[in-house]
Amino acid sequence: MNVLTAAVSTLCGALGFAVVAGFGLWATPWPEDFAVTLKMEHLAEHGDRYDALIVGSSNIYRSYDPAVIDAELAERGVPLRTFNLGGASMFSFETDYVLRRALALEKVRPEYVLIEPGDWDAEPKTPESLSNMLSNRSVFWHDPRQTWNVLRSIAKGDTSPWHKQYLARHHLHAFCYKVTSYGQGRRIWGSFTDASEDQPVTPEHVASGRGYQALEEMTGPVMQARRRLLTNDLPGYKRKILEMAEANAAPLPADANCRRELERQMAFIRSAGAEPVYVVPPAGIQAHHALRLGEEGAIPLIAFNDPNLYPTFYAPQARFDPNHLNRAATALFSKDFAAELARFLTR
Amino acid sequence: MLFTEFRFFAFFALTFLVHWMLRGNGPRKRWLLVCSYAFYSAWDWRFLSLILISTVVDFTAGMMLGRERAPGGRRTWLTASLITNLGLLGIFKYFNFFIESGAGLFDLLGLDFPARTMSIVLPVGISFYTFQTLSYTIDIYRGNLKPIRSFLDFALFVGFFPQLVAGPIVRAVEFLPQLETKRVLASVNFRACFTLFVIGFVKKACISDNLAPIVDRYFADPAAFDVGSAWVAGFYYFVQFYCDFSGYSDMAIASAGMLGYKLPLNFNFPFFARNIGEFWHRWHITLSFWLRDYLYIPTGGNKGSKLFHYRNLMISFVLCGLWHGAGWNYVLFGFIHGIAVLVRVEWNRHLGEMALSKVFGALGAVLTFCFISGSLIVFRPNGVEPTLTALRAYFLFSAEGDGVLAASFLWVFPSLVAVHWVAYKRWLSPYWRALPNWLACFLLGAGFALALQFAAKDYQPFLYFQF
Numbered sequence: 001m002n003v004l005t006a007a008v009s010t011l012c013g014a015l016g017f018a019v020v021a022g023f024g025l026w027a028t029p030w031p032e033d034f035a036v037t038l039k040m041e042h043l044a045e046h047g048d049r050y051d052a053l054i055v056g057s058s059n060i061y062r063s064y065d066p067a068v069i070d071a072e073l074a075e076r077g078v079p080l081r082t083f084n085l086g087g088a089s090m091f092s093f094e095t096d097y098v099l100r101r102a103l104a105l106e107k108v109r110p111e112y113v114l115i116e117p118g119d120w121d122a123e124p125k126t127p128e129s130l131s132n133m134l135s136n137r138s139v140f141w142h143d144p145r146q147t148w149n150v151l152r153s154i155a156k157g158d159t160s161p162w163h164k165q166y167l168a169r170h171h172l173h174a175f176c177y178k179v180t181s182y183g184q185g186r187r188i189w190g191s192f193t194d195a196s197e198d199q200p201v202t203p204e205h206v207a208s209g210r211g212y213q214a215l216e217e218m219t220g221p222v223m224q225a226r227r228r229l230l231t232n233d234l235p236g237y238k239r240k241i242l243e244m245a246e247a248n249a250a251p252l253p254a255d256a257n258c259r260r261e262l263e264r265q266m267a268f269i270r271s272a273g274a275e276p277v278y279v280v281p282p283a284g285i286q287a288h289h290a291l292r293l294g295e296e297g298a299i300p301l302i303a304f305n306d307p308n309l310y311p312t313f314y315a316p317q318a319r320f321d322p323n324h325l326n327r328a329a330t331a332l333f334s335k336d337f338a339a340e341l342a343r344f345l346t347r
Numbered sequence: 348m349l350f351t352e353f354r355f356f357a358f359f360a361l362t363f364l365v366h367w368m369l370r371g372n373g374p375r376k377r378w379l380l381v382c383s384y385a386f387y388s389a390w391d392w393r394f395l396s397l398i399l400i401s402t403v404v405d406f407t408a409g410m411m412l413g414r415e416r417a418p419g420g421r422r423t424w425l426t427a428s429l430i431t432n433l434g435l436l437g438i439f440k441y442f443n444f445f446i447e448s449g450a451g452l453f454d455l456l457g458l459d460f461p462a463r464t465m466s467i468v469l470p471v472g473i474s475f476y477t478f479q480t481l482s483y484t485i486d487i488y489r490g491n492l493k494p495i496r497s498f499l500d501f502a503l504f505v506g507f508f509p510q511l512v513a514g515p516i517v518r519a520v521e522f523l524p525q526l527e528t529k530r531v532l533a534s535v536n537f538r539a540c541f542t543l544f545v546i547g548f549v550k551k552a553c554i555s556d557n558l559a560p561i562v563d564r565y566f567a568d569p570a571a572f573d574v575g576s577a578w579v580a581g582f583y584y585f586v587q588f589y590c591d592f593s594g595y596s597d598m599a600i601a602s603a604g605m606l607g608y609k610l611p612l613n614f615n616f617p618f619f620a621r622n623i624g625e626f627w628h629r630w631h632i633t634l635s636f637w638l639r640d641y642l643y644i645p646t647g648g649n650k651g652s653k654l655f656h657y658r659n660l661m662i663s664f665v666l667c668g669l670w671h672g673a674g675w676n677y678v679l680f681g682f683i684h685g686i687a688v689l690v691r692v693e694w695n696r697h698l699g700e701m702a703l704s705k706v707f708g709a710l711g712a713v714l715t716f717c718f719i720s721g722s723l724i725v726f727r728p729n730g731v732e733p734t735l736t737a738l739r740a741y742f743l744f745s746a747e748g749d750g751v752l753a754a755s756f757l758w759v760f761p762s763l764v765a766v767h768w769v770a771y772k773r774w775l776s777p778y779w780r781a782l783p784n785w786l787a788c789f790l791l792g793a794g795f796a797l798a799l800q801f802a803a804k805d806y807q808p809f810l811y812f813q814f
Contacts, residue, residue: 016792185801
């Protein structure tokens with residue numbers, strides 16, 4: 001076999017691989033058991049109904065009711081139609097990916113993107129999330145661009161070189177899964193044969209709630225266990241809130257990595273014709289990077305995570321569990337948030 | 348590091364590129380040795396020392412066997428090799444088994460025996476490379492092989508990564524001559540090698556790993572399932588086991604082939620075995636023939652009285668079972684197969700050679716398949732009670748549970764048989780060979796990408812790693 005034949009054969013092999021892998025990338029459905037999947041489908045069809053997207057973790061998903069927000073905004077002379085694109089446990093890089101995909105949809109042309117700032121940590125949060133690194137949910141956002149973002153973030157982080165390679169290896173592994181659609185064949189086949197997958201919400205839920213769903217609507221032992229986290233340890237919850245209030249009084253300096261990622265994110269939101277506004281919900285998260293950057297004026301920020309300023313939302317009777325508001329408190333909070341947003345936008 | 352992992356693909360790509368870029372045979376072999384040790388270290392670097400001990404001892408023993416002329420001296424060096432290799436195997440694989448079994452026996456006799464087991468991790472591949480190195484010293488002792496002068500060559504023979512951890516069991520006489528001549532890139536049939544690698548990947552990652560959770564579900568609680576499920580689980584487990592091991596062997600042979608080395612065939616369509624004897628000539632061939640040449644024949648084989656012959660057969664099969672793992676289930680597995688072979692020998696003695704296939708025709712293959720599937724229930728380490736429950740359901744059609752095991756993968760079995768039949772008859776080979784290279788490579792690339800998509804999501808370690 002001469003060099004030319006070998007080169008042509010290798011190229012043909014690579015081409016065959018690329019054709020099937022490319023098809024897999026295109027055809028792989030979004031993760032099952034992920035509320036955002038149906039929300040994206042809704043946006044693809046009805047994205048032109050909305051002027052603002054609210055994106056972030058379950059703190060966004062369970063705390064921002066678009067119906068209440070829109071009514072209050074209209075009353076205050078800022079008529080906006082909002083859609084809640086929050087999803088449970090979405091970390092910064094995942095949120096960023098979801099947002100990019102949403103803004104790429106033909107019908108989605110929002111004026112504003114309201115987004116939870118996050119801490120841009122490439123580290124899996126728990127041992128479970130590390131072992132879940134190759135789950136559909138984790139793999140789906142590891143496209144080349146987002147993997148590059150996360151690898152750059154790891155490289156510029158301040159952990160040890162050993163830990164950096166450890167993190168990079170895990171993300172690269174997920175990337176390989178993504179680009180080859182590893183293990184997705186049956187789901188791809190199912191998507192063509194209309195085999196439906198279990199989803200945590202229904203399309204009707206998404207349309208009627210405009211992406212919002214109260215935790216009270218969720219049933220099952222997991223939800224009950226979450227509720228008990230609050231009711232069984234009220235002193236622990238109160239202690240945590242006190243600690244957060246103290247920490248918020250003197251936020252730590254924002255790290256360079258977080259600043260860089262937020263600047264990058266703002267640039268791409270603006271390039272899509274929308275204006276970013278960072279929102280910190282009244283959750284149990286400190287978000288000191290965002291608070292500091294907000295204080296500096298580096299990011300447009302509306303923060304509600306101060307128990308001294310917003311004691312109503314941190315009262316145990318306002319919570320479903322230690323991290324999330326209940327339905328009644330969400331209605332109250334959405335109203336206050338809309339008022340604050342109207343003030344912010346008309347400033 | 349598994350052959351189905353992305354990090355293996357990266358590792359192999361680097362190994363392959365540097366290997367063929369190096370010009371001399373020496374640098375290439377040194378590079379392959381470094382890669383082989385790195386491959387093994389990815390599992391646990393501490394156990395590299397065992398490979399090194401085995402390598403040094405057998406290289407020295409081989410050299411001394413070559414020099415020594417006195418039979419007593421030669422026996423001493425062979426004994427040293429046997430003690431070292433089997434000693435390491437005994438300590439790391441069988442120590443706890445023998446201690447626990449001894450304690451159990453003493454307990455049965457009402458005697459007190461302070462059993463002290465050790466916390467030992469089984470070094471991956473120890474059963475394979477131990478048999479390989481033993482073949483070297485035994486062949487020199489018998490005068491079938493000349494001792495090798497190059498330590499590098501011998502170290503590479505022991506540690507060559509494609510076959511290091513799960514075979515095929517390569518004999519020195521097959522591999523060492525290949526190391527003496529420089530490998531030529533132009534003589535490598537990459538198309539055939541890559542085809543074999545993709546086939547192996549499909550067997551392991553797409554079939555075996557997808558069946559594993561279903562099989563595990565049944566064996567976790569056989570009492571919860573009905574009779575049909577026992578049969579489905581038995582069939583699935585056999586298919587899983589076959590695809591796991593033969594898939595690994597295919598990928599090992601293909602990887603070695605792409606580096607210019609030839610490894611022996613390890614499986615030859617075992618589903619078409621018409622009797623148990625034929626099965627062992629088609630299944631894990633390198634182990635069967637190793638046991639034949641280094642255990643069965645030296646102990647007398649079929650020479651001598653009938654009883655003597657049967658004793659030799661039973662020793663070979665029981666030790667074959669024990670080779671697979673340190674547990675009574677493996678011993679029992681070997682024993683059952685030994686008995687089955689004895690029955691076949693007797694059958695042939697009374698009704699004539701091949702009478703079974705004449706009487707039953709293709710039914711012989713079906714019966715053999717059912718027997719192997721059932722015997723694998725014993726093979727699987729599952730505890731006495733669940734194993735008995737599964738055996739009752741499988742052989743006596745008696746089950747109290749009413750759970751039904753998903754039969755959604757049953758199509759795999761007839762498909763596998765059909766594909767095997769086509770491959771066995773070589774119906775597609777002329778067409779495949781007639782394809783132009785560019786088209787075959789395109790199809791192979793596309794096929795590999797498709798195989799990745801239908802691979803099981805979670806990596807399952809190779810079953811044979813535990814042996």
